[in-house]
Amino acid sequence: MTNWDHTTNVLVVGTGGGAMTAALVAKQAGLNVLLIEKTEYYGGSTALSGGGLWIPNNYLLQRDGLDDSLEKARTYLKNTVGDRTPQALQEAYLENAPEMVKYLSSNSHVRFHRSVGYADYYPERPGGMADGRAIEGSPFDGSKLGEDFKQLRPMSIKIPAGMAFTASEYNKLGMISSTWAGKWVAFKVGLRTVFNLLTGVKYLALGQALIARLRLSLKDEKIPIWLNTPLKELIVEDGTVAGVLAEKDGKPFRIRASKGVILAAGGFDHNQAMREEFQKGPVNHLWSSGSPGNTGDAIQAGMKIGAKIDLMEDAWWGPSSMPPHMPVMFHVGERSYPGAIIVNAAGKRFTNEAASYVEVVHAMYEKDSAENKHVPATFIMDSRFRNKYIFGTLFPMQPIPKSYFESGYFKRGDTLEELAQACGLDPQNLAETVARFNQFARNGVDEDFQRGASAYDRYYGDPTVKPNPCLAPIEKPPFYAVQMVPGDLGTKGGLVIDEFARVLSADGSPISGLYAAGNTSASVMGNTYPGAGSTIGPAMMFGYIAAKHIAGGKIRPIGKLP
The missing domain is CATH 3.90.700.10 (Succinate dehydrogenase/fumarate reductase flavoprotein, catalytic domain)
Structure with a gap:
């Protein structure tokens, strides 16, 4: 038997949107949770992103009276993703993504607003929407995080102090020379920047706002995050993933997870050898905007114990x-x-x-x-x-x-x-x-x-x-x-999961005790990109589903929506 250094109920590997969602839902279901992060910052690629989620039939769309439905979204995925990914996986996403948004909106500091007018990427196909289905994390004052603010992964492109804008505002800023709307947004962003500098408000938007909101929610629940703690391998006992071997303070550290391990540690964006093995050349990891820590560690750990992989040739290209x-x-x-x-x-x-x-x-x-x-x-x-x-x-x-x-x-x-x-x-x-x-x-x-x-x-x-x-x-x-x-924005291929986010073995059976979400898993979106937020939306939804499955479906109920 393994000599464990630490024991918890649920171990989450990674600290992006999918990982944090999984951790929050599991803890609110009464389970002990620990997150480990390879780098010195939390947030992963989510913190570097626009912070958008593609969520069909979400409550904000319904509130605005826009015409969307489960059937309409199903038709759209049929005409974009097609049969490249299992129907059960697509159905799980369509049915649970709106529920996940309601859960977070009513049980955490996370707040969303619509990316108004941001069309689906194929809006003219059956089921597509020109009004779009994208939502994004609402702006947030990072000073509420206290000392933890310093450990939030900084944007890769340095933005002047105090300046921040949402994805919707960026769209208008692009027209600063052409439209009055562009000039007005530029004026608002300028005033906001001055206010932030004068008052000390650490105004966050885009993916940083989403991660900061999740981080504050984890703090409220007293969920620990161990930074600089990379995953080394999965530990299997009696056919079940019982925990992981990590590295802590430069030494091997064995963490037992009695209920399950959730891998949400990103893709293999910056692993040149893996990219050359699986993807068409020329390819260079330096061309990726993904988090620097995404080197495929979790995917390789899953492969080592017989997990099935798919979509390894593809990425969220741009x-x-x-x-x-x-x-x-x-x-x-x-x-x-x-x-x-x-x-x-x-x-x-x-x-x-x-x-x-x-x-x-x-x-x-x-x-x-x-x-x-x-x-x-x-x-x-x-x-x-x-x-x-x-x-x-x-x-x-x-x-x-x-x-x-x-x-x-x-x-x-x-x-x-x-x-x-x-x-x-x-x-x-x-x-x-x-x-x-x-x-x-x-x-x-x-x-x-x-x-x-x-x-x-x-x-x-x-x-x-x-x-x-x-x-x-x-x-x-x-x-x-x-x-x-x-x-x-990251690679798209990874460990194959089922509709409960359980990692599957080569024969299609679930590997007991092992779950995956985000770019560690093979995307539900197949080889396409239905709309803005098709990366983070599924990452957070399958993190949500993984925690819900581990908790036997007994999670905190959805409360009053903001």
Whole structure:
């Protein structure tokens, strides 16, 4: 028998949204809970994210009188995810995700608001919603965390002190030069920043707000988090996962979990060897926006005891760039703003740039070949675009740093031909591609890739540009280019789970005592991305389900909703 150093009922590995939700629900069900975290910070990739959750038929949608239902959402998943993942897994998500939101809203400090107008990523497909199903964690004063605030994983992109904005506000900020709504939001964010600096309020938004709210809820329940405590392996006794071998204070430390172990420690974002083994090249872990601690430890531990894996070839992809002396930049709104395109090495467009970010990278990989490279691709814009819209951390009219040009991150040309030569693209092809695109822009119809035809494309478009908010001619010199690599928000493949979040063995039977959630598990969303928050929504829902199953269904009831 194992000589245990510590015993608890439920051990949760990881401290992202899925892990914290699982821990909170289990503790409120009367179980003893411990979370262990590999790094010096809690929050995982959730803390680095936009903090959105894709939750069909949630109570906030119902409260606003929007037309959604279980059947409508089921139809949408059928027409997006299809049969790539088990129907039972999809049903579990559709039925329990709205319940999870109500549970947290009534039993913790977690509060949500709708990401109004953020369309599903395929809103024109049957069951899709142009109004969207996304919600996000509401802003929060981090000073309420006391000393624990210092251990919240900081954003990878440094934001000026006191400044914070929600995902919905970011959408409006992108139009600061174009719309009064954009200017108003910028004014509000500015006033809020000054107020925060003067009063000492640590205003948090996006994924940091969601994690901070969960962390305060865990503090209220006196749930311990052990930082700098990496998982090393799972310990199996008599066919059941009885606990784990971890490392604490640099020494082996055996933790017994009498009721179950929940693995919610992220994917293998920064494990180069695993990425090369399972994913199509070229691939580089430095292109990932996932938490630095996500190196696949929990997935490997599960594989070692015979767990089944799936979707290892895929990730939550998105076109990204590599600015000098900064973390990787994941590009969302820029691809929909009018007056820019993405081209391959031949200087030709190859997809709808404004489509869901995962679709753009899928196209990059699917069309990439030795004869015609699509990885990396190149983002082309003119001076009008650069002066009017946000690109990465650059605001409209903000001078492009000298280091961007010196490092080669930004390329510049007084003509398209000069830009093409600087980028190693075919000058004639690029000129012809831009001329064709410009004609589409004037007519308002992208005849090649239908950019701007979907409500999702238009969410980040410029409503002052007619007739298509995603199309404008590229014609004002100088012209600029930035290389785009297939980045991601995290990997998508992992341990296969059932509708109770139990990890399955190779023969399809559940491994006793072992559960998984988030990017440690193979995503319920298969190879697609139905809407904003399709990562964190399932992570938190399956964390919720895992705890509920361990507690035998006897969890705290849902209370009055805020």
